[in-house]
Amino acid sequence: MQPSSTKLRPPARRPLRVFAFDPSRGRLLGNEMQLEVRYRRLGPGPVDLSGAHDQIAVVDYDGTRKKYYEAVDLDDPFILIPNGLTPSESDPRFHQQMVYAVASDTVEHFESALGRRVHWRRAERPLRVEKRGWLPEDILTLVLYPHAMRDPNAFYSPEAHGILFGYFQAGFTDAGHNLPGQTVFTCLAHDIIVHEMTHAIIDGLRMHFLEQTNEDVPAFHEAFADLAALFRHFSHREVLLDAIKRTGGRLYTPALKGDPLADLASQSWLGGGDAVNPLIELAAQFGEARGMQQGLRSAIGKPVTIQELREPMDCHERGSILVAAVFEAFFTVYLTRAARHFRVFRAAGGTQRDDLPDPLADALCEEATRTADQFFRMCVRSLDYLAPVDVTFGDFLRAVLTSETDFDPSDADAIGDAWMQAFRRRNLLPGDASFFSLGSLCWQPFDDSIEVDDLPFGGPLGLSYLEQGRTAKALTTFIDANRSLLKLHPQLPFRLPSFHPLYRVDVSGSIRWDLIVEVVQTRDADPAAGGFPMRGGTTLVISTHGTAGGGGDKDRAFLRYAIAKPMHGPEGRERAQRQAAFLNEQGFRPGGPPSSLRLNLARIHAGT
Secondary structure, three states: OOOOOOOOOOOOEEEEEEEOOOHHHOOHHHOEEEEEEEOOOEEOEOEEOOOOOOOEEEOOEEOOOOEEOOOEOOOOHHHHOOOOOOOOOOOHHHHHHHHHHHHHHHHHHHHHHHOOOOOOOOOOOOOOOOOOOOOOOOOOOEEEEEEEEEOOOEEEEOOOOEEEEEEEEOOOOOOOOOOOOOEEEHHHOHHHHHHHHHHHHHHHHOOOOOEOOOOHHHHHHHHHHHHHHHHHHOOOHHHHHHHHHHHOOOOOOOEEOOOHHHHHHHHHHHOOOOEEOHHHEEOHHHHHHOOOOOOOEEOOOOOOOHHHOOOOOOHHHHHHHHHHHHHHHHHHHHHHHHHHHHHHHHHOOOOOOOOOOHHHHHHHHHHHHHHHHHHHHHHHHHHHHOOOOOOOHHHHHHHHHHHHHHHOOOOOOOHHHHHHHHHHHOOOOOOOOOOOOHHHHOOOOOOOOOEEOOOOOOEOOEOOHHHHHHHHHHHHHHHHHOOOOOOOOOOOOOEEEEEEEEEEEOOOOOEEEEEEEEEEEEEOOOHHHOOOOEEEEEEEEEEOOOOOOOOOOOOOEEEEEEEEEOOOHHHHHHHHHHHHHHHHHHOOOOOOOHHHHEOOHHHHHOOO
16 A cells, blocks of 8 residues: 555644642642643744744743753654653753643633633724834733742733743741742642733733722732632542542532541541642642642632721732632532432432442532533633723623623523622622612613624634724724714724624524624823823624524624723713722822733732
C-alpha cells in the first residue's frame, strides 16, 4: 500500500497535566489532573502563535532575581508523549505549563458561555479617531509572568499587559500542609490563576467596570472572580465524587467525613478533625502558608446581610456576601435535583446513610457538575445584560434573572426563585425594581417594532473589518435618532466601546442572533458629581428572530433591551450624588481623569 500524501490535520485538543487545586494536596484525590485545552501552534514559553484575539504568552522573568528561566517547549517530543511535564513545585518549566493550561482552559469556558470570542483590554478611543491601528495601551497578547516578584501576591495589571504571579516563604508556625519556611508559588494554585484570568477577561469585555463609582464595584470584581474559580472545582470529577460519598451528597457541608476509625485515629494522634471540603474552599495552600489555617476564602459561612458587616468594609468581605448568596442558590437547586435520585434510591429499598452506593454517588456527581456548569454560564451570560458603567449587586441579580429567562422561560427547577430568595436573605436587592417578583426584577424587553436598519450580524467568528464599519455607521445613526428612548444625555457625544455579535441556543434548541452594544457618555470633572468624572451609558441587546420564531424575518434586526445608567434626570442626579459621596469617603481628589478611578488590583490583592 502506498503511503498517503494527504497532510494530517492538527489535533483539536492538547492534553496538559496540572494541579487540580495546588501542591499542598499532594497526589491524593485527583489533585494531579489532565486538562484538554484547545490546540494552538505554540513557541517556547509557551507563546501562542495563532494570532487569535485571546492570545496568551508566558514570559518567565523573575523581577526579584533579575533572571529569565528556561522556557518550556510543549511541542518537544519528550514533553508531548507523557501529555506534558509531571506536576512539580521545583521545576519552573512545569510552572509555565500550568499557568498556560489553566489560563487557556478559563478562556475557553468563558467563550463557550458567552457564545463569542473574547479579546483583551482595548484603550479608550477619542471620539474622532483620524489614525487607524492599535494604540500602545491595547492588550493584543496577555502576558503571564509565573515568577514576577518575591511577594505573597498575584494580580492582573493592564499596565503590564498581563498577570504577575508572586512567590513567598510560608510561615514557620501554622504553615498547614506546607513545610515551615518553604517557597509557595501562586502560579501553582489553580484557583488563583482562574481568579486573575477572570479579572483580565472582564476588563476586556467591560472596560469601565474597573472604575470605582460605588462600593459594590471592587466587591463585584472579587466576587465574580471567586465564583469562576469555585465553579471550576465541580469539574474535578474524582474530588467531587469523593466529596459526595463522604458527605452523603450534602456538598454544602464545610467538612468531609471519612472512615470512622480513621477519623478517630486522626483526632487521637494528630489532634485534627474532619478534612476541609475542598470544593467550597479557595486557594488552600496560600491561606495556610499565610497562617490562616484554612483556605483564602470560602463559598459559605456568610449568612449576614450587607448592613451587618463592619465598617470600613474590605471589598473581599463585601464580595463574600455575594459569593455566599450565589452558592446558596446553587446548593438549593442541586438539592432539588438530587432529591429525585434519593427518592428512586429509597423506593428501591435504600436507607439513609453517609456512605452512598456508587450508582447513586455517580448520579449525584453528574447533577452537581451540570448544575455548577449551568450557574457558571448564568453568571457569565449576565455580563451582556449589565449597563456598561457603575455595576451594583442588584444590577447583577437583574441581569442573571433576565439572561436565564431568555434562555429558559419555563424554569422548571425554579432556579430564578432560588437566586431571588438567596439575595433577599442577604438584602442584596436592586433599588429600582417595583416589586420583588421575577417579572419585575427582569429587565423589560421591547417588542420587535423598533428596527435597526442596515445592520450586519457577521458570521460565527465575528465581524469582518468592512462589517465593523457598516455596523458602527448603522448603530450611530440609530442611537442618534433614539437618544431619549435609550436614556442618553441629549447634548453629550457618545462612544461605542464595543459591539459584539453572538449566537446562542436556548433550552428549546432555538438559535438566536444577538448584537451586544455598549454606548458610553463621559463628562470630565462633572459639577453634579462633586467635580469627579462621571459616566453614563446604555447596553443595547439587538436581536433577530430565532429559528423557533414562527416565521420571523432573520434579516430584520430590532432592539430587544436597552439597559441604561443615565447621566441626566432624577436617576442621573441620584447617581452623581452617590458617586461623589463614595469617592470623597475613599479619599479621591476631584478633578482627575476617569482613569484615576480605576481599581489598583495589586493593592487589593496584596497579602490576601
